[in-house]
Amino acid sequence: MSAPASAAQPDAVRRKIEAWLAEGDPADAIALTARPEWPAEPVLTVDGTRVRVVPCPTPLAARAALHDRADGERVVLLTELTDSELGDGLLAHLSKQTVRKIDPWDLVRQMFGGVTALDPTLVRVGRWVANALTDYAPAAGWPAPPGAILTRDQALRSLAAELLDLPPAQLDDSGLVQWSADARRQLRFTALPDPVVEGVTAYLTSTAGPAAVPIMAAVRAGHGVDVIPLGLLAGLLWPADSEGTAEVEAAVGRTRLEPRFGGLRITPRQARALHEAAEAWVYRTVDSSDDGWTEAMRMLRRAEAIAAEIGITGLLGASTVLPSGFVQRLRAFADAVRLAVPAGSSVPAAAVTRAQSALATVEAHRAADPRRVETARMAVRLLRWLHTADDPAPATLLEAVHRQVRHDGWVDRARLDVFAGDPDPQVAEAYRLLHRAVDARRSRHDQQFAGLLAAATAAETEPGALLRVEDVLDRVVQPILDHGRRVLLLVLDGMGVAAATELAESVTRSGTWVEVTPDGGPRTGVLAALPTVTEASRCSLLNGRITSGGQQAELKAFGKRWPGGRLLHKKALRAGAGASLDPDVLAALDDPSIPVVAAVVNTIDDALDRSDPGTTVWGEETITAVADLLASAADRVVVLVSDHGHVVDRGPESVVLPSASSENRWRPATGPAGDGEVAVSGSRVALGGGSVILPWREEVRYGPRKAGYHGGAAPAEAVIPLLVLTAGDDQAVPGWAGAPVASPEWWREPLTETVGEPSDSAPPARHRPRRPVEPQAESLFDLAPVSTAPAEAPPPAPAAPDLVTALLASDRYAERRDPRMPLADERVAALLGTLLAGGDRATLDTLAARAGVPAHRITGTVTALRRLLQVEGYPVITMDPDGRTVLLDRKLLIEQFELEPR
Incomplete structure (x- = not known):
């Protein structure tokens, strides 16, 4: 007795009918070996021919089907009867006078463009392949193979691509990871018959790369939508190198994760491949669009949730993409900072290098918050500064000014970021300790500066090489004009040295503008008028003598000095719709008969009232008026100066002292100076009758709370930055030359421990020798170049090996x-x-x-x-x-x- 026939698949029957009709057989009927059952519509239209499919369990049923055939209609008989059981009378009406078989491989050959042969290894895969190729053939048909033989890979790749709804070229680790993100396509695949799912999975796991094994295992286990999160965790649970406690935690995590892969024991190679493919997906998706970023973050958060479920959150610090990994790295960095903060006066070298190494891991995280990373960089810079031995107190006010310009102003820039802090309490605590240590040294410097300022002001000594705000027009601007160059004088109200370091980097970054300094030496600074408020210092700057007043006094004095010049305040710079600068301003800048155009830019000073100047990066992007003016002043020498600096509000650390006036950072000399204050008197004091009390402690104020303050004797307020820029020509101003790198070595150079490095218990070696005290008898800005040694020469290059x-x-x-x-x-x-x-x-x-x-x-x-x-x-x-x-x-x-x- 023959084995029972299988049920006829509608697609297979249709393919057989197509082949039969293509043969040109004149017979009106064809009998096919199959169970006599038909679940589909009985009448088909194939290539314009009406074909009726009739189940025929008996010869009588077959005879009836042939008898009832309509004109022009052909019949397909589905029967388990043999030729002998049907008899010669019925066979005479059938195609080829026999019951024909539905050979799925014949159909496969037909569907692949009529190939002449099949790869034997394809046939050995199993009949399920032929049935699946027949049942799931795309509407446009299978792609024809390049040769006359249908290979195993061609057939299975085509089938897998169709069932997964992927292009054949994407049947690899990367493509499968992308496919796993689509739940709809996964559901369509897993709903297929088990032999098809198992067969396609076996093919993919053997050809699509090592990650395909865990991917398909997760899909079949019902966790396919978590393939990417699981892949992100796989790199942490199967690390290349691990030992100790982390390895134990990873081993436990692997055991807990295996059920999500259907119990599959993943190999390290498969885990690493899955991890790399998942991370690559994150990078591609983040870069694709804003929606891509949202989708990537969803996967990252899901990975963190799974990590919590299986108890491996402690390993997330090793991840370069998971947000929690960034936080863990930042906390580890904070621990290094906290351990480095000195109990005494300096930071050991080993502690600095440990913090630098921890910072490198923070910077390497792909999901790092740029603002928080930049704050961490500033913290390391401050540690390097604390590692350097503190200089003896400056002997002259000029030395103190140069210390602010060349070192402490950079410290101020860094500590503003650290003061703004971090949202994580653990990191914030480390920054608080660091800020306190930095403040201790800076406070000593501030007190030293204030003492020298009070003494020099009272002594009414000649400035010598010291540049004062009332000297800028005579000693900087006028010599440039005398050499035939026109000037754009930019007065950035409220800009201190810290802000100027940022602005200088922004302006010179493209190379269009070049900074020049006297004799190509280090930057110098300008001493503000006292108290350090706009009314006194800006008016003194534009008058060329110590005085006080508002905009009208400034305009009158400036016009008297340079009748052909233009002084522009905020209102004069404003333009109508579509223009960044008023047309009159542009015309003045372009007019060769106007020697000096001066513009007062209030962006920074305004921020002291209405925003947070401590967290703003002062560059061309934030002070747009500077960028607009520079864009129209290419043939002018630009002198960029301020009238005073500022200090920021210290929040709960602020100390409010009583005062008879409402000024924030100065008070009349109605009583002696107290703790954190200094009494100043002399001709350079423009207000208070020539005698005032100024605070040198930055946290002290007298008036209402604001975002920032100025008026006091702290060098952050009293030292004005000076930047001179030319349009690419560093020889444009006689006696001036291209400026050296402005940042101090501790700012830009990682600290390295070398042979002979002092131990952690020994005081750190100085980074550069101290130069003798500068004489103040020479004039740094005289027309004839004067050779003056800078306060600190650049460190000598290492001896040539x-x-x-x-x-x-x-x-x-x-x-x-x-x-x-x-x-x-x-x-x-x-x-x-x-x-x-x-x-x-x-x-x-x-x-x-x-x-x-x-x-x-x-x-x-x-x-x-x-x-x-x-x-x-x-x-x-x-x-x-x-x-x-x-x-x-x-x-x-x-x-x-x-x-x-x-």
């Missing part, structure tokens, strides 16, 4: 020197010595500072060095993708110049 000495003495080096544009051997030695000392890398700022190159020229100098050392097209010097780090290939340098390694 033997490798550099050998290079400079080599024949090949001598051959490559360009006599037309020589790069001095001393400069080459300084550049290479810096790179070698930095582990074959250094930032552009470091190279400029160590080699004595003006900041705006270092890129060109490095380019010249690269050309000098590049032999036969092989670059010894390259630039890191960050655009600011220079890299040295030491091995290639030795090879190219035939140097003996030392």
